[in-house]
Amino acid sequence: MLPGVGSFAAAMRWLIEHRIDAAIRDAVNGGASLLGICVGHQLLFDVSYEMGTMPGLGLVSGEIKKYEGRLPVPQIGWNRVNARGPLFEGVENGVFYFVNSYAASNAANEIARADYGGPFTAAVQNGRVFGVQFHPEKSSSAGLQVLRNFIAWT
Amino acid sequence: MDVIPSLDLLAGRVVRLTHGEFSTARVYGEPEAVLASLDVPRGSRLHVVDLEASRSGHPVEMRIVERLAQRDLIVQVGGGIRSIDDARRWFDCGADRVVLGTVAADSPALLASLVDTFGPHRIVPAVDIRNGVIRVAGWQREASASIEDVFARLDALGIPEALVTDISHDGVLRGPSFRLYRELAKTTKIRIIASGGVTTVSDVVSLARLRNISGCVIGKALLERRIDLADAMARVAMPNAIPERIIPCLDVRDGRVVKGVNFVNIRDAGDPVECARRYEEEGADEIVILDISATDANRQTALDTVRRVAGSLFIPLTVGGGVRTIEDFRAMLRAGADRVAINTAALRNPQLIADCATEFGVQAVVLSCDAKDRQVVVRSGKEDASIDAVEWCRRAEELGAGEILLTSVNRDGTGAGFDIELLRAVTSVVKIGVIASGGAGKLDDFRDAIESGGARAVLAASLFHDRVLTVGDVKRYLAEEGIPVR
Numbered sequence: 001m002l003p004g005v006g007s008f009a010a011a012m013r014w015l016i017e018h019r020i021d022a023a024i025r026d027a028v029n030g031g032a033s034l035l036g037i038c039v040g041h042q043l044l045f046d047v048s049y050e051m052g053t054m055p056g057l058g059l060v061s062g063e064i065k066k067y068e069g070r071l072p073v074p075q076i077g078w079n080r081v082n083a084r085g086p087l088f089e090g091v092e093n094g095v096f097y098f099v100n101s102y103a104a105s106n107a108a109n110e111i112a113r114a115d116y117g118g119p120f121t122a123a124v125q126n127g128r129v130f131g132v133q134f135h136p137e138k139s140s141s142a143g144l145q146v147l148r149n150f151i152a153w154t
Numbered sequence: 155m156d157v158i159p160s161l162d163l164l165a166g167r168v169v170r171l172t173h174g175e176f177s178t179a180r181v182y183g184e185p186e187a188v189l190a191s192l193d194v195p196r197g198s199r200l201h202v203v204d205l206e207a208s209r210s211g212h213p214v215e216m217r218i219v220e221r222l223a224q225r226d227l228i229v230q231v232g233g234g235i236r237s238i239d240d241a242r243r244w245f246d247c248g249a250d251r252v253v254l255g256t257v258a259a260d261s262p263a264l265l266a267s268l269v270d271t272f273g274p275h276r277i278v279p280a281v282d283i284r285n286g287v288i289r290v291a292g293w294q295r296e297a298s299a300s301i302e303d304v305f306a307r308l309d310a311l312g313i314p315e316a317l318v319t320d321i322s323h324d325g326v327l328r329g330p331s332f333r334l335y336r337e338l339a340k341t342t343k344i345r346i347i348a349s350g351g352v353t354t355v356s357d358v359v360s361l362a363r364l365r366n367i368s369g370c371v372i373g374k375a376l377l378e379r380r381i382d383l384a385d386a387m388a389r390v391a392m393p394n395a396i397p398e399r400i401i402p403c404l405d406v407r408d409g410r411v412v413k414g415v416n417f418v419n420i421r422d423a424g425d426p427v428e429c430a431r432r433y434e435e436e437g438a439d440e441i442v443i444l445d446i447s448a449t450d451a452n453r454q455t456a457l458d459t460v461r462r463v464a465g466s467l468f469i470p471l472t473v474g475g476g477v478r479t480i481e482d483f484r485a486m487l488r489a490g491a492d493r494v495a496i497n498t499a500a501l502r503n504p505q506l507i508a509d510c511a512t513e514f515g516v517q518a519v520v521l522s523c524d525a526k527d528r529q530v531v532v533r534s535g536k537e538d539a540s541i542d543a544v545e546w547c548r549r550a551e552e553l554g555a556g557e558i559l560l561t562s563v564n565r566d567g568t569g570a571g572f573d574i575e576l577l578r579a580v581t582s583v584v585k586i587g588v589i590a591s592g593g594a595g596k597l598d599d600f601r602d603a604i605e606s607g608g609a610r611a612v613l614a615a616s617l618f619h620d621r622v623l624t625v626g627d628v629k630r631y632l633a634e635e636g637i638p639v640r
Contacts, residue, residue: 005515070385071396072585076517076556077610078397078439078640095397095640097470099492099517115395117388138492140434140469 004039008048008064008102011039012056021057028059033128033154038100041131044124050102060126062107069117074101079134081122083112086153087130087146088123094142096122096134103133128154155362155393157386158230158347159194160201160373161185163215170374171205174292182377185218189225192376192383196226201253201317201371204233208292211236216247223248230278237264238271245272253317255280256290259297259304266311274312278347279304283334284322293321305342315368319350328574329357329606332364339366347371354582356608358386362393363605363636380582394638398604399439399611400628401472401589402618404429404463407447409455413616423619430463430471433618436625438469439640442495442559442613445475453482457489464490474522474559483510487518495559497522498532501539501546504553511554519557520589521550525576526563544579551584558584559613562592567616569595577607589613597623597631604637 002024004011015021028034036044045056048064056064067073080095081088088094088111096114103120104110112123112132123132130150136143161168164179168188172178182188194200200222206214211234222229231244232253241252252272257264258279268277281304282289288297288304297304308316318338320331330351338346345368348361353375361370370390375381404411404426411423423429430441443463445456453476460473473486474495486494494514500507500521511519524531525543532539547558560580562573572593581588587610590603594614603609617623629639 070382070388072587074515074517074556076587077399079395080397115392137468138470144468 002034002036002040002043004037004041004043005099006039008039008042008050008056009052009054011043012048012054015043015057024057025059028129031128033150034059034130035150036129036131037137038133038135041124041133042102042104044126044129044131045104045107048102059129060107060109060124060131062104062109062121062124064102064104066102067116067118067120071117074099075116078139079114079116079122081112081114081134083123085111085125087125087132087149088112089145089149091142091145094139094145096132096136096139096142096146098122098134100133155367155390156199156347156369157358157383157390158199158201158369158371159189159192159376159383160203160349160371161188162203162205162373163218164205166215166218168377169205170377176205176209185222186225188377189222189227194227194383195387197228199228199230199369201373202229202231202249203253204231207233207235210234213240213243216243219244219247219249223250232278232280238268241268241272245276251276251278253278253280255282258308258316259288259290259299262307265307269311269313275314277313278315278317279308279313280317280319281305282319282321284320289321301338302341305338305344308344309342313344315345315347317347317349317371321350329353329578330361332360332605335361335364335367339364353380354578354608355381355386355389356581359389359393360605360608362390363638365636397439397638397640398609398632399589400437400600400625400632400639401440401442401611401613402429402433402438402625403442403444403591403613403615405444405446405615406456406459406475407445408452409459411619412446413619426459427462427466429619430467433625434467434469437629437640438625440470440472440611441467442472442474443491444495445473447475457485460486460489460491472520472559474520480506480509480513483514483518487514493518493520493556495520495522497524500550501530501532501541504549507550507553507555511556516554516556519555520559521547521555521557522559522561523547523550524561524563525573528576528579531563543576544583547580547588548583551586555586557587557589557610559589559591560609565593566591568593569617571595571599572603572607572609572612574602574607577603577609581608587611597628600628601632601635601637604632605635 044059107121109124109126114122136146168182169179204215230251231249347369349371470492472493473491478499530539530541589611590609591613
């Protein structure tokens with residue numbers, strides 16, 4: 001699990017400083033399953049433009065950018081997703097709790113999409129690596145189902 | 155639903171009159187310049203009123219309508235149309251539809267021949283209603299027919315759409331007359347173009363959620379820049395995208411949930427963990443804990459309560475009460491709160507809002523504002539802070555608050571409904587979400603706080619503790635009323 005609240009750059013620097021970035025890559029290469037949550041989900045991507053340009057772990061392809069829609073940022077609240085795949089079994093159209101100003105959009109590994117003044121990527125999967133932009137631990141029964149699905153899948 | 159900008163024309167220019175007095179005309183400029191400044195997209199519907207024609211009874215601004223129609227706009231025009239010839243002259247200019255007031259309500263024969271001549275889709279009856287009665291001739295007299303009779307007649311003629319203005323609401327502080335439009339949905343299948351009282355984007359979204367509303371005419375609010383047209387159009391395209399939230403509030407003292415009206419007759423209402431879990435099961439979208447003991451001696455008890463509740467809850471938790479410093483704020487987050495509400499301390503030191511937003515992110519900072527007669531009060535209403543509540547909320551947004559918990563002290567514990575005017579006053583000047591609090595008594599109140607008040611979340615305490623209503627009851631009701639919930 002790669003959880004997270006906070007800024008992308010600070011989190012990434014911390015991972016590098018403690019050599020956790022290399023450990024994560026080694027583990028994934030060795031066949032481990034990974035679930036990134038919120039900033040942890042964003043860290044999986046190639047790059048983020050939150051506070052300049054900062055490369056991420058590069059485990060899924062795509063970029064993290066600020067919301068460009070007309071709704072207030074950060075998004076704080078519940079939003080419905082349109083999802084597929086094993087992580088969302090039973091909650092394909094579930095409503096989840098989001099707190100974010102930045103997100104990927106139209107990512108190559110997208111398995112869930114939501115809309116906040118425009119479509120964005122709510123979850124990704126690349127092999128055994130999963131990421132969810134929302135907080136499953138704050139999304140009541142739908143969120144718990146995602147966590148259960150992740151555990152069952154691994 | 156179509157968002158329809160409205161232009162009142164006088165002497166070739168866009169104007170606004172006050173109380174219909176021509177001498178009060180405020181000039182906004184040439185129609186094309188106004189349309190450009192509003193960013194009206196091609197293909198939009200436009201509502202045009204020829205004021206001189208409504209006074210003289212003869213079309214005047216025909217050249218302008220001609221120019222507008224050539225700009226790929228779908229123009230409906232009104233103003234003193236009293237004959238088939240008048241209507242034909244507007245259609246010859248390129249108008250798509252004509253809007254008829256007095257004729258539609260009072261001259262069934264002429265209305266029928268207009269429909270015969272031009273077709274029912276090109277006639278838009280304008281129905282002005284005050285206190286359940288149609289008014290005609292510049293609102294000066296009652297129409298001869300009742301609302302039911304007039305709509306039955308329109309329906310029989312095959313007219314699909316009518317422009318309805320609740321003139322008892324026009325310019326008043328409560329916004330569009332959602333109640334009237336809901337009533338009409340029960341009596342007629344005719345689709346309604348809503349007009350009057352639309353002052354915020356939230357009003358436009360609320361109208362789009364009503365199933366019988368096909369359009370929404372906006373004049374003054376666009377010209378005065380209170381509504382951004384592109385913003386309104388984008389929101390209307392997906393009015394149900396974001397679910398509205400229902401939030402039970404636990405007032406906690408010495409580790410127990412308590413309840414009482416205005417802090418007297420406080421009674422025990424149970425264990426916070428049990429209450430919070432029950433509410434999550436019922437469908438609560440978030441829990442608020444307000445620690446009302448909040449003395450230094452009890453701070454540790456409060457943190458323990460937060461820790462216990464957060465540890466057993468899988469929805470967001472907001473905690474307030476006695477947060478005086480950035481360290482208090484941090485302690486609440488560490489104990490498991492997702493967001494922290496600050497109240498009195500922010501009034502004494504507004505910089506605390508900015509400091510907490512910088513340190514923990516704006517999403518973590520909730521300004522709790524208690525208002526009594528529009529003034530901010532502290533210490534549960536015992537002390538007047540001599541600050542205007544609306545101004546304080548606006549300031550808090552600037553400083554970095556992520557949301558506002560707005561409590562009407564006048565309504566708190568009364569069950570008389572939320573203070574819609576207070577809510578509108580705040581939601582029309584801030585972009586961040588407002589949680590309505592104080593006054594929940596029945597199901598309608600929750601709907602009105604969101605629909606008319608513009609609240610993005612609604613909070614209640616004793617109503618849920620006493621099991622007068624469950625969170626599930628409220629959410630089912632809102633869904634039936636067309637308001638999106640989780």
